[in-house]
Amino acid sequence: MDNINTIYHSGKKEPVLFIHGDLQNHTVFISLASFFQRKGHATLLFDLPGHGNSSAQNDLDTLLSEIINLYGLKNPIFIGHSFGGLLAADYIKKTGNASAAIFLNACIGEIKSARPNINVDEVFEYYQNLSKSNFKSQELIDYRKLRNATEKELSEIGLKSTFPESFKNNLLFYKKASNEEKLYNLEIPILYIATKDDEFIPLEYSKQCMKKMKNGRTVIEDGTHNSLIINPKLIENVIKDNYNFLVGQ
Numbered sequence: 001m002d003n004i005n006t007i008y009h010s011g012k013k014e015p016v017l018f019i020h021g022d023l024q025n026h027t028v029f030i031s032l033a034s035f036f037q038r039k040g041h042a043t044l045l046f047d048l049p050g051h052g053n054s055s056a057q058n059d060l061d062t063l064l065s066e067i068i069n070l071y072g073l074k075n076p077i078f079i080g081h082s083f084g085g086l087l088a089a090d091y092i093k094k095t096g097n098a099s100a101a102i103f104l105n106a107c108i109g110e111i112k113s114a115r116p117n118i119n120v121d122e123v124f125e126y127y128q129n130l131s132k133s134n135f136k137s138q139e140l141i142d143y144r145k146l147r148n149a150t151e152k153e154l155s156e157i158g159l160k161s162t163f164p165e166s167f168k169n170n171l172l173f174y175k176k177a178s179n180e181e182k183l184y185n186l187e188i189p190i191l192y193i194a195t196k197d198d199e200f201i202p203l204e205y206s207k208q209c210m211k212k213m214k215n216g217r218t219v220i221e222d223g224t225h226n227s228l229i230i231n232p233k234l235i236e237n238v239i240k241d242n243y244n245f246l247v248g249q
Helices: 027-036 060-071 085-097 122-133 151-161 164-176 203-212 234-239 243-248
Strands: 006-009 011-017 041-046 076-079 102-103 188-196 216-224
Touching: 006 027, 006 060, 011 027, 011 060, 027 076, 027 122, 041 060, 060 164, 076 085, 076 188, 085 102, 085 164, 085 216, 102 234, 122 151, 122 164, 164 203, 188 203, 188 234, 203 216, 216 234, 234 243
Parallel strands: 011 041, 011 076, 076 102, 102 188, 188 216
Antiparallel strands: 006 041
8 A cells, every 4th residue: 555645543442544536635634633633533534546645546346455454454434535435334334333423515325316317428428528628736735724715726636646547536426326214224323414515415415315314313504515625624523523423422
């Protein structure tokens, strides 16, 4: 796993694994990780293949298992934003190795469940072409410095700095994602944070998913798909307010 950039902080409480979204990197979670570290949790952040400081050569089907096994994480708390939420959901469905999960503006199953009218092939081809034409060079962008950016600006920055083939692999992963049903009967607490102006994930989708969870909770806030970057305090405060729910206190 030398080709995957990881940042591990030891702690005595449950490990927290942070998984960022498409075209971004681990810096989107640095501030939130500090909160869990102060609470005594071990934390692990990493850059997805072809993002930030990670090379492009990794299989997304086994990536989380390899990272979790490498650090010996048992029943971690997963926090996944956007595509990171889909990766987390996929791993949890397959293994059940989780004590809690937070999904931020994420599709956690088949893309058609969230966007039934979408032409998946057309949309993915559009973004693949956009990625190739906009890419400049892969680099680690510090997203903590982009709090005044717009959604369009964040997308442009991500396209310029993320290896196109890796972004393509992310898109292909959406196509083969299993449905959400395996999550519905889990006893673990699952928190879904949605924002009213998310142009990618409809509010109704997140509401319906959480209603079916045995121990699900939805929090809806003002904001956009990338409020984690644009307004990180908002997201951090929601998680702080729900901390006891997540750790079973």
